[in-house]
Amino acid sequence: MSHFDEQDLLSRELHERSQDVGGHPIDLAHVRTRARGIQRRRRIVTGTVAAAVLAVTVPAGVLAGDNLNRSQNDPVVQPSQSVTESATPLPDGPVRLTLDGLERGNDPKVRYIAGRELVEPDGAVTELDDDYTAVTPYADGWLASRLSGGLAFLDQDGQTQRTQAGSGFAADPSGTWVAYVTDAESQDGGTELVFAPTIGAESAKARFPVTADVHPVGFLSPEEVVWQGEGVTPEAGITPVDGAQRRLQGLRKVTAVNAATGRVAGMIRSTPDGSCSGVMEPDASTRSLLWETCDYYLEEFSPDGRFLLGSDPYQSGSGFRSLTVLDAQTAEPLVELRQPRDGQVSLTQVAWEDDRTALAVANEGTSWTVLRIDLGGGLEQATDIVEGDPYTDFPFWLTPAP
Amino acid sequence: MQVVVGTGAVRSMERSAASTRDAEFEAYMAARQPSLLRTAYLLTGDRHAAEDLVQTALAKLYLSWDKVQRRELLDGYVRRIMVNENNSLWRRAWKRREVTTDEVPDHAQVLDRHDHGERSALWEFVQTLPRKQRAVIVLRYYEDLTEAEVAEILGISVGTVKSQASRALASMRERVNTQPMLSRDGEEER
Numbered sequence: 041m042s043h044f045d046e047q048d049l050l051s052r053e054l055h056e057r058s059q060d061v062g063g064h065p066i067d068l069a070h071v072r073t074r075a076r077g078i079q080r081r082r083r084i085v086t087g088t089v090a091a092a093v094l095a096v097t098v099p100a101g102v103l104a105g106d107n108l109n110r111s112q113n114d115p116v117v118q119p120s121q122s123v124t125e126s127a128t129p130l131p132d133g134p135v136r137l138t139l140d141g142l143e144r145g146n147d148p149k150v151r152y153i154a155g156r157e158l159v160e161p162d163g164a165v166t167e168l169d170d171d172y173t174a175v176t177p178y179a180d181g182w183l184a185s186r187l188s189g190g191l192a193f194l195d196q197d198g199q200t201q202r203t204q205a206g207s208g209f210a211a212d213p214s215g216t217w218v219a220y221v222t223d224a225e226s227q228d229g230g231t232e233l234v235f236a237p238t239i240g241a242e243s244a245k246a247r248f249p250v251t252a253d254v255h256p257v258g259f260l261s262p263e264e265v266v267w268q269g270e271g272v273t274p275e276a277g278i279t280p281v282d283g284a285q286r287r288l289q290g291l292r293k294v295t296a297v298n299a300a301t302g303r304v305a306g307m308i309r310s311t312p313d314g315s316c317s318g319v320m321e322p323d324a325s326t327r328s329l330l331w332e333t334c335d336y337y338l339e340e341f342s343p344d345g346r347f348l349l350g351s352d353p354y355q356s357g358s359g360f361r362s363l364t365v366l367d368a369q370t371a372e373p374l375v376e377l378r379q380p381r382d383g384q385v386s387l388t389q390v391a392w393e394d395d396r397t398a399l400a401v402a403n404e405g406t407s408w409t410v411l412r413i414d415l416g417g418g419l420e421q422a423t424d425i426v427e428g429d430p431y432t433d434f435p436f437w438l439t440p441a442p
Numbered sequence: 443m444q445v446v447v448g449t450g451a452v453r454s455m456e457r458s459a460a461s462t463r464d465a466e467f468e469a470y471m472a473a474r475q476p477s478l479l480r481t482a483y484l485l486t487g488d489r490h491a492a493e494d495l496v497q498t499a500l501a502k503l504y505l506s507w508d509k510v511q512r513r514e515l516l517d518g519y520v521r522r523i524m525v526n527e528n529n530s531l532w533r534r535a536w537k538r539r540e541v542t543t544d545e546v547p548d549h550a551q552v553l554d555r556h557d558h559g560e561r562s563a564l565w566e567f568v569q570t571l572p573r574k575q576r577a578v579i580v581l582r583y584y585e586d587l588t589e590a591e592v593a594e595i596l597g598i599s600v601g602t603v604k605s606q607a608s609r610a611l612a613s614m615r616e617r618v619n620t621q622p623m624l625s626r627d628g629e630e631e632r
Contacts, residue, residue, distance in 0.1 A: 046611050047583055053564045054584035058480035063493045066475060066500060068468050074501035312491050334494075 073332050076371075131417025137362065137379040139404045145412050145420035149393050150440040151175065152410070154423065158182075158198060166198040174439045176211040176218060179240025183209055183218055187434065191220055210266075211238075212259035213299050213343065219256040219265040233267060235281050246281050257304075258297030260322065266297045266304055276306065278322055290320050290327045295338050301345030303330070303368070305338035314353030319368065331371045336364060344395040347374070347415075351387065359386035363400060365415060375417055386430065387411075391438035401436045403428070408435045467507055470516060471500055478520060484580045485528045487569045499523040521585070522595045525577045567617050571610055578606040 149161045158166040158175055168175075171187035175194075181201065182194040191206035204224035211218045218238055223231040226247070233256065235246040253270045260266050263281040266288070268274070276288040288294065291306035295317070298304075305319045311334060318332035336350025337360070348368040351360035361383070365375040379385050389401040393412065399422060400411045406429065412422040428435045475496065482492035482499075502523050503516070510519055571579060574596070581592045582603070589607075593600045 046614060049564070050568075050579065050611075050614065051583040051586070053562065053568070054484055054580065057562070057565050057568075058484050058584070061480050061483040061489060061492065062476075063479050063489060063496075066471070066493070066497050068464060068471070070497055071467075071471065071500045071504050074497050075504045309490070311494055312488065 069328075073329075076331075131375055134376040134378040135413075135417045135419055137377040137385050137419070138383060139385060139402065139407060139409060139411075139421075139425070142411070143420045144424070145422055148399055148410055148412075148422045148438070150391060150399065150438060152439060153437040154426075155435060166196075168194070168198040169200055171434075173434070173437050174208070176209065176238075176439065177215065178218060178236075178238050183220070185209060191222065207255035210256035210258045210297075212262055214262060216262065217259070219259070219267075221250060221254050221256060221267070223252065233265065233279055235265070246283075248279050248283055248285070250279075257294045259299050260297055260302055260304065261299055266294055266322075268294045276304075278326075286322065286326055288320065288322060288326050290325070290329055291318065296341050296348065298341035298343075298345040298368075300343065301341070301368070303341065303345060305341065305348060305368075307337065308332055311353075316353070317350075319348070319371075330369075333371050335373075336366065336371075338366075339390050340392060340398075341368060342392045342395050342398075346395070347392075347398075349390050349392075349398055351390070359388040359403075361386065363387055363390065363398075363413065365398065365413070375413065375415055377413060377419070388434075389436075389438055391440045393440070399438055401438060403430050406430060408433070410436050410438070463507060467504055474517065474520070475500075478524070481521065481580060481585065482524055482528075484568075484584055485524060485573075485577060495524055495528055498527050502527075518591070518595050521581065522597070525581075525596060528577070529573050563617075564614075567614055571613070575606045575610050578603055579610050582607055 147159070147163065151161060152159050153168070153172055153175065156168045156171065158168055158172075160166075168184075170184075170192065172184040172192070173187050174185045175182045177183075178193065181196045182198070184192045184194055185206075185208050186192050186203065190203055191209065192203045193201045195201055204222055206220050206222040206224070209218050209220040215238060218236050219233060220236070221231060221233050223229055225234060225245075226232050230249050231252045231254070232247040233250045233254065237244045250267065251269055251271065254267045255270070257266045257268050257276075260278060264278050265280075266276065266278050268276045274292050276291055276294040278286045278288065288304065288306075290308070291304065292308060294304050294306040296305040301321075302323050303319055303321050306317060308316045308318050308329070310316075314334065315337055316332055316334040317336060317338045318329035319338070320326070320329050333350075334353055337353050339349040339351050341348050346368055348366045350364045350366050350373070352362055361379060363377040364373045366373055385402055385404045387400045387402050391399050393399050396415050398413045400413065402409055402411050406427050407425050408428045409421050409425045410423040412418075412420050423436065426435045478496045478499065479492055482495040483489060486492050486495060499520050503510075503520055506519075510516060568576060568579065577596060578592060581587050581595060582589070587595070589600050589603045592603045596603070
């Protein structure tokens with residue numbers, strides 16, 4: 041084969057190979073969102089974080105020559121006040137994430153499970169008869185998710201009354217309703233999303249058929265539950281108590297729901313080196329995102345919806361190595377927990393203790409504890425250190441509100 | 443005579459300028475996106491990665507739109523961003539070899555003209571090339587750029603372009619000798 045033939049063959053192969061490559065059209069909104077992320081990273085790299093924080097507070101159209109000012113056609117987004125407009129004192133730089141030398145602060149002010157003890161915010165302890173990952177008040181006792189799978193209804197002393205198939209539950213912030221998915225209560229054996237009043241009134245339950253791979257993620261309002269399917273083609277949706285179901289087409293995996301702002305967060309897509317996530321307001325659109333980022337995997341909204349915890353965009357089975365408090369309005373990183381290059385801390389679960397303080401279950405080797413992170417960059421232990429295998433033990437589960 | 447323009451008028455002009463700029467950018471993006479996506483696909487070998495690469499390249503172009511005075515150089519500018527970004531992503535990716543646990547099947551399969559039960563050996567060969575060598579091959583034999591143009595985009599010398607292309611072709615020749623299907627692959631479709 042001559043050189044000419046080789047080049048011709050190669051050229052034809054490349055043209056043939058690329059000819060049918062089609063993709064999702066990229067529009068200006070996508071480009072502007074990505075550009076904002078790039079701009080922000082550049083600012084951080086050059087150490088001008090303060091300028092970046094300031095930039096998000098400047099009204100659109102004021103900065104001459106700034107391509108990222110909203111055009112008149114952009115969707116209007118003006119829910120809660122941006123964090124950067126508040127007087128919240130933020131740390132100057134990344135907070136060192138380590139378990140070494142931390143102060144022992146107060147116990148968590150949320151309900152949590154330590155081993156087989158359910159610990160209430162006031163310190164009251166209920167002994168549990170099994171391993172659970174989440175517990176919420178229900179009827180005269182508790183509704184619990186079993187570590188081994190399924191749901192359990194416990195009495196007030198933490199003893200199992202009955203168990204049934206189910207894939208977790210969501211509780212509305214007011215403590216009035218829970219939602220769970222089960223096939224155990226259906227007359228025809230089908231899987232149902234059940235709205236159940238926490239007083240335990242069977243007659244007041246509302247049921248909607250769903251596919252077997254669905255689990256509830258959270259309440260978008262007192263009467264709407266966001267759910268996630270885990271099938272081959274994952275899908276997410278909203279089921280209101282009146283049954284007029286909507287699909288969330290802009291998110292592939294919903295990870296957080298906030299009733300205060302009516303927003304959901306979730307993963308949009310996976311990428312070769314991680315994932316991209318975004319935030320959506322389903323009442324405005326079930327397709328369009330308020331913003332997206334490929335820098336974080338979005339974990340939990342603060343109760344007031346103003347903050348959002350972001351972890352590594354790449355998730356491994358052992359947890360995540362960094363945690364960032366984001367402004368939920370703008371995706372601006374406000375507090376960043378980073379560990380040194382040789383750091384071995386893994387975070388396995390996060391939750392908000394209140395509107396300004398987050399908790400994270402952490403382990404370093406066989407040492408486990410719960411960390412408290414505040415918006416000023418403070419980091420402390422909220423529990424004592426306990427020993428446990430870093431992969432097979434789960435010494436703590438955070439089960440916040442209600 | 444001094445003309446005094448009020449703040450409102452200034453903002454109005456700024457909005458108008460931004461609107462014009464966005465319209466220009468959108469027109470460029472609409473016209474060039476399919477072509478950029480094809481190039482990105484050849485660089486990455488993966489459609490999702492290609493989409494991501496194009497989006498990043500367009501975002502960087504958007505940020506620099508006002509600085510690119512000569513619009514005829516835009517394509518070269520974007521290609522350079524894509525190549526550099528692709529190499530950069532590759533460098534970062536080695537740290538994250540494990541698979542994301544929340545992997546989601548997303549888009550439909552790419553229609554592959556060569557996949558009649560077996561992958562094209564030639565395409566597999568292209569995918570084995572080192573990233574920089576592959577960029578040379580894509581720009582030279584797909585984009586049909588001159589060696590000087592490739593050198594300009596990649597920020598390397600013409601001599602390096604020649605040697606990289608030569609090495610790639612030599613590897614291909616060697617592969618053809620051991621895998622005759624490479625040459626048949628082309629002949630069957632003539």
